[in-house]
Every structure is written in C-alpha cells, then in structure tokens.
Amino acid sequence: MFRDFTLTDKEREALNTISTKIHRPAKRHIYTQGEAGKYVYRIRSGAVRLEHHLHDGRNHIFAFIWPDDMFGVIEEGVYPASAIALVDTYLFQIPYAALLKLIETHPRIQTLFLQQALNYTKAAQRHLLLATYPLVVKRLAGFLLECSKQADFYDRHSNVLTLAMDRRDIADYLGFAVETTSRMLKELEDMRLIKRLSSQRIVLDRHKIMEIF
Structure with a gap:
C-alpha cells in the first residue's frame, strides 16, 4: 500500500475502513487554502499540486504530489495551502479525527505518517536546491x-x-x-x-x- 512502510493485514484493514475513495478531474480543487481541515489524503493515481495564495493575488506552487504520497497538512484547524489535481486523480480521503483515534489502537500507523512527513521534508529540500x-x-x-x-x-x-x-x-x-x-x-x-x-x-x-x- 505504501512504498516505504509495510502494514500488517490488520493495520491495512483498519486504515481502509476509515478511508473513502474519491475522484477529482484535472484542474479541480481537492481543498482550498483557508478551508477547515478535516481530511488527509493519499494519491492512488494521478498527481496534485500544492499552492499558496499570496497577498498580491499570485499563487505560488511549492510542491507536486505523486502516487502513493500523502498530503493535507492542517495548521490551526485550516489548510494553509490549496491542493489541485493536475490530471485525472483518484485519492483515499481519510478523516483526521478518525485517524487520531485509529492511531491510539494501531500506534505503528503513526510511524507511517511520520515517515511520509520525512519524505515531504526531503521533497522540500530538493525543491529548494532546484529553485536556487x-x-x-x-x-x-x-x-x-x-x-x-x-x-x-x-x-x-x-x-x-x-x-x-x-x-x-x-x-x-x-x-x-x-x-x-x-x-x-x-x-x-x-x-x-x-x-x-x-x-x-x-x-x-x-x-x-x-x-x-
């Protein structure tokens, strides 16, 4: 299910139970900057861009998200950036509240999300190197x-x-x-x-x- 982390059958079943399969056509928003953050996402197929709306009206793209990656950072209860499907994209939508409860009974799943956060940090470093x-x-x-x-x-x-x-x-x-x-x-x-x-x-x-x- 995930490239760098192997779930047990029980953990996979538990995570799948709280996940919903959704679809977004190309160029459609998955969520918008400032919207109440209720879900985290994993890409089944397709690709997503993350962009931050600046005060001068411009949108700054700071990440591209690929199959099997997770995204949906929430800050102070809202999404600090927008997520837009680049192509026809299929996702797993995971309620944040349900995920927190699931981690209480399946703590290893938290390691999965921490690993995804580390991968996101590495991607941000690569972006910084490219852009400079x-x-x-x-x-x-x-x-x-x-x-x-x-x-x-x-x-x-x-x-x-x-x-x-x-x-x-x-x-x-x-x-x-x-x-x-x-x-x-x-x-x-x-x-x-x-x-x-x-x-x-x-x-x-x-x-x-x-x-x-």
Whole structure:
C-alpha cells in the first residue's frame, strides 16, 4: 500500500475502513487554502499540486504530489495551502479525527505518517536546491529528472516522460517566467538532452542530463 512502510493485514484493514475513495478531474480543487481541515489524503493515481495564495493575488506552487504520497497538512484547524489535481486523480480521503483515534489502537500507523512527513521534508529540500541553481537550464533539467522517478509518468523502456503539469506550473515551481520554460526546453533539446514529442511528452536522455550536475 505504501512504498516505504509495510502494514500488517490488520493495520491495512483498519486504515481502509476509515478511508473513502474519491475522484477529482484535472484542474479541480481537492481543498482550498483557508478551508477547515478535516481530511488527509493519499494519491492512488494521478498527481496534485500544492499552492499558496499570496497577498498580491499570485499563487505560488511549492510542491507536486505523486502516487502513493500523502498530503493535507492542517495548521490551526485550516489548510494553509490549496491542493489541485493536475490530471485525472483518484485519492483515499481519510478523516483526521478518525485517524487520531485509529492511531491510539494501531500506534505503528503513526510511524507511517511520520515517515511520509520525512519524505515531504526531503521533497522540500530538493525543491529548494532546484529553485536556487544559478543556471535556469539546470533547474529545468533537474526538475525533469525528478519527474522521471515517477513510474506512472515515465516509461523506462522508451524513456518518454509525460508531464503532469503545464509550463506555467513548471515556471512557478522553479521560479522563472513561462517564456523561460519554453526557451530552456529548446536549449535542452539543442544540447540533445531531450526530444520533445508534444507539449506534454518528452524523451529524456537521463544519463546525459545527470552528467551536467
């Protein structure tokens, strides 16, 4: 059920009992910043972006969430950010109150959530590293490598990466203009590190890309 943590059958059954399977079409909100926080989520399939609405009206994307990942941080009773489905996405919705009660009888499940929190911290560190590379072409190349770790979106036989997000999402996440995304994709293609098949499908030469880091 989870990549890095093995549940017993009893624990899995208990967690499944309090979970509801839900679906969100692409570009639909799962929850909105400031909304009362009642649930945590795990992605069954699809992908999600987390964004924070700034006072000047902009939305800052700070994380992409992938299959088997969990999300739904609650601060002072509300969600501090919005979660939006990038593609057709299926999720497990877990009531926070029921989860707290479940941990009382199945304390090992808390370890699972702590491990997920650690994975989230590692992802935040990777984002910080990507967003601070002085060369924007290196930021984009590193981002494509990160995306290629997701088996649901990367075919290792054909080396084709299907992007779940659009160019505006990528630009916001990496901290540059939308036009820069297009220009850097062309530069990567000129360097023969990628080959664009369409706006969302890209052939990656992962070995050559790794050599520039």
